[in-house]
Amino acid sequence: MSVSVIGAGAFGTALAVSLASKGQVALWGRDTGWARERENPRLPGVRLPAGLQVTARLEKIDSETLLLALPAQVLGGFLTEHADWLDGRRLVNCAKGIDLATLTGPSALIAAACPKATVAVLTGPSFATDIARGLPTALTLACADPQAAEALQTDLTTASLRLYRTTDVAGAELGGALKNIIAIAAGAAIGAGYGDSARASVVTRGFAEMQRLASALGARPETLNGLSGLGDLVLTCTSEQSRNFRYGLALGAGRPFAQGTTVEGAATARAVSSLARQKGIEMPISDLVAGLAEGRIAMKHALNLLLNRPLKEE
Numbered sequence: 547m548s549v550s551v552i553g554a555g556a557f558g559t560a561l562a563v564s565l566a567s568k569g570q571v572a573l574w575g576r577d578t579g580w581a582r583e584r585e586n587p588r589l590p591g592v593r594l595p596a597g598l599q600v601t602a603r604l605e606k607i608d609s610e611t612l613l614l615a616l617p618a619q620v621l622g623g624f625l626t627e628h629a630d631w632l633d634g635r636r637l638v639n640c641a642k643g644i645d646l647a648t649l650t651g652p653s654a655l656i657a658a659a660c661p662k663a664t665v666a667v668l669t670g671p672s673f674a675t676d677i678a679r680g681l682p683t684a685l686t687l688a689c690a691d692p693q694a695a696e697a698l699q700t701d702l703t704t705a706s707l708r709l710y711r712t713t714d715v716a717g718a719e720l721g722g723a724l725k726n727i728i729a730i731a732a733g734a735a736i737g738a739g740y741g742d743s744a745r746a747s748v749v750t751r752g753f754a755e756m757q758r759l760a761s762a763l764g765a766r767p768e769t770l771n772g773l774s775g776l777g778d779l780v781l782t783c784t785s786e787q788s789r790n791f792r793y794g795l796a797l798g799a800g801r802p803f804a805q806g807t808t809v810e811g812a813a814t815a816r817a818v819s820s821l822a823r824q825k826g827i828e829m830p831i832s833d834l835v836a837g838l839a840e841g842r843i844a845m846k847h848a849l850n851l852l853l854n855r856p857l858k859e860e
C-alpha cells in the first residue's frame with residue numbers, strides 16, 4: 547500500500563474511505579473494535595469499503611506516505627513515541643490546530659521529531675461525512691518541496707476529492723488552525739442571539755486577525771485567501787456540522803457541551819493568545835475565545851469586551 551492513514555477518528559476514516567476508491571488502504575487506530583461492524587461510530591451510516599483494512603498494529607503498515615489524522619494536541623505525544631518508525635517517510639499532517647505545549651503547528655512538530663521525513667499538510671473546507679460519502683470536495687495540499695507536492699497531489703486526489711497544491715506550508719496550516727477559533731466566536735454570537743449581522747462582523751474581523759498572525763508567522767497572504775483560510779472559515783462559521791461552531795453555540799446559549807468531542811479551536815485559541823502576545827499582535831476575538839474556553843470570561847461580558855474597544859480604522 548502506498549498510502550496509509552494514522553488516526554481512525556472521523557477524518558482519518560473518511561480520508562481512508564475516499565482513498566480506498568483508488569486502491570488498498572490501511573487505517574491505524576488505537577481503538578479498532580468497531581471495525582468488525584465495518585462502520586465507524588464516528589461516521590454513522592458509512593460502510594467501510596473492502597479495500598480498507600483497519601488495524602491497531604502500526605508495525606503492519608509499510609507505506610511510504612502516511613496521512614496523520616490525529617487531533618493537534620495529541621500529535622506531539624504520538625510523535626515522541628513513534629518518531630523512529632515514522633522518520634524518513636512522507637508525512638502529511640491533517641490536524642487543524644496549534645500545539646499548546648510548543649506554540650507551533652503540527653508540521654513543525656513533525657519536522658522536529660522526524661528530521662529525515664518529507665513533511666506536508668492536507669487542509670481545507672471538508673466535513674468528514676461529506677468526504678466519506680463521496681460528495682465533491684476541494685482541499686489544499688501544501689509541501690515546501692514542489693516535486694513532492696506534485697507527487698502527493700496526484701497520489702491523494704480521488705474522483706470526488708480535488709486537491710490544489712502550494713509550497714506555503716505555514717499559510718495552509720495556519721488557515722485551518724485559526725478558522726476554528728473564529729468558528730467558536732461565530733457560534734457564540736448566534737448562540738447568544740446576537741444575529742446574523744453580528745456573525746458577519748465576527749467572521750470578517752476574525753479573518754483580519756487570522757491574516758495578521760499568519761503574516762507575522764511567515765505565511766503568504768494569498769494562501770489565507772484560498773481554500774485553507776477563507777474557504778474553511780466560511781464553511782465552519784456557517785454550518786452546524788462543525789463541532790467548533792456547535793461548541794460556540796453552546797457557549798453563547800449557556801448550554802453544556804458534549805464532553806469528549808474534538809474541538810480544536812479551544813486549545814488553539816489559548817496557544818494563539820500567547821503567540822499574539824509574544825509577537826505584539828492584537829487578536830481580540832481569539833483572546834475572547836481563549837477566555838471563554840478557559841472559563842476566565844463569562845459570556846455576559848463578551849460583547850462589551852469587543853464593542854468597548856477604542857475606535858479605529860478598518
Ligand SMILES: NC(=O)C1=CN([C@@H]2O[C@H](COP(=O)(O)OP(=O)(O)OC[C@H]3O[C@@H](n4cnc5c(N)ncnc54)[C@H](O)[C@@H]3O)[C@@H](O)[C@H]2O)C=CC1
Nearest residue numbers: 554555556557558576616617618620641642672673674808
Ligand atoms: N471531522 C472532520 O470533519 C474534520 C477533521 N479535521 C481534523 O482532523 C483532526 C482529527 O479530527 P477527527 O478525526 O474529526 O476527530 P475525532 O474526534 O473523530 O477522532 C479523534 C481520534 O483520535 C484518536 N486519539 C485520541 N488520542 C489519541 C492518542 N493519544 N493516540 C492515538 N489516537 C488518539 C481517537 O481514538 C479518535 O479515533 C482534527 O485536527 C480535526 O480538526 C479536519 C477536517 C475535517
Ligand SMILES: O=C(CO)COP(=O)(O)O
Nearest residue numbers: 670671672673788789790
Ligand atoms: O475542519 C473542519 C471542516 O473543514 C471540521 O470542522 P470541525 O472540527 O469544527 O467539525
